[in-house]
Amino acid sequence: MRPQEQLLPHGYILRYTFPERLVHWIAGFSYLYLLLTGLAFWSPWLFWLAVIVGGAPVSRMLHPWIGLIFFFGIVQMYLMWSSQMHFTDVDRAWFRSVSHYVRNEDELMPPAGRYNAGQKLLFWGFIICGTLLLLSGVVLWFPEYIPWSLRWLRYTAIILHASSALLTIGLFLIHVYMGVFAERGAFGSVIRGDVTTEFARRYHPGWYEEIVASSTTTPRK
């Protein structure tokens, strides 16, 4: 999509197209299920989580299948967004001033593009961990077919699956916090697709400039 097509009437900018939003929520809901059932298998103290989503044997059966759906989402995200996720000099500067970002001093931050460096980190974290989770998950799906001589595969998978899942939980918590609580307007953008021009100017100045500067026509009223 050309930048000027992202300008919407009434001072809105299109941030996420319908395919982007759909893929986000396919990944989002499947991740929620994987999180609940995965935590149930992680700790006896959370085993009841499996009970409220249909029982532990059902969770054991569905967790791998839902995992495939989640990985499908991950692949789609990679195809849609990976070209926009390369780290630039601005991103490196962004990381250096992350303490300002944490203190909500956004005016002191280097001008982020469509995605700031933190979002890019989230993206690559989920791409890498999602791939590791799939690879280790396939082994854990069918442990009975792994011959005894290849048992190191099971030993590797069991620790890899838990470790990468924990990493995604860390990313996930921050992601939800930022999207739902910290940045007003962000949650709506992944539901309805649009943000206000003020939102774009505040959080993604580089992206805002790109859209407005390249727009030769005035926004439609």
Add this chain to the structure above:
Amino acid sequence: MSQATLRVQKISGHAGSIPGEGTQREPIVCKLIDTTTCIGCKACEVACMEWNDLPFGETIFGNTYQTMPETRWNYWNLILFNEHEREDGTLMWLMRKNQCMHCADPGCLKACPSDGAIVQYTNGIVDFQQANCIGCGYCITGCPFNIPKFNQETKRVYKCTLCVDRVSEGLEPACIKSCPTGCLHFGTKDDMRELATARANQLRDHYNFPNAGVYDPQGVGGTGVLYVLHDATQPELYGGLPKDPHIPWTVKLWKGPLKWLGNAAMIGGLIGLFVHYLRFGPKSREPEDFEPMQPKEGPQP
């Protein structure tokens, strides 16, 4: 399978304390398998199938006495056969009755996430409770002896119960009862260890097996099955009996440090984010960040 009057001392995937833990102590029960007097007759295999009502399974023929490569979900007791050539060129037939070792520190139980799917009784028997099994197969990964086997039909895991239903009624396991050569013994762990040591001494002193010894691996806290081996320095010869079995270190890491680190990070992360919101709040309080600015005055076009 049967809980009978046995008390439980370890429960898999269990949150909190174990009811009645430590209120009762019992002698640890133990099988003694003397591989030097085993003739590979497979009477113990048949007795196991008979008593536990397991269906007959297909066998293979590979020009040896080996009838199947390893135990199955419905074949819990299998004699592993090895034609071993000694340094002087003479042959030995090594036979080892393989089944669950009933470890004092069971890797299957440690790995299992399901409450009560694997229990260890106060007499040391490690037993799978299929009613609580969720079919994840983590026990397969936790076991250093390749014992738990998955059933594709029921999606549950099965293994030798040490005939817990017989033992709890004061009987010996079916395999022990059937042995025609007397190479199988059953009793308390202390008695069996004494018997095994005496037999190993005899083999060393009178039968020219200078490396004869007792297999009771301490890496898993000792086992409820003792082997007397002609050559205890090479247990691998006996159908791949591991020399120094341990619960896989990744399983220990996963159930130990990683669990505590992960829990601390998850709980700490939630608290941290909540406190961050209390301290700093949302990034912006400007209404136009989420609602476009309304024109201050003048007619709308």
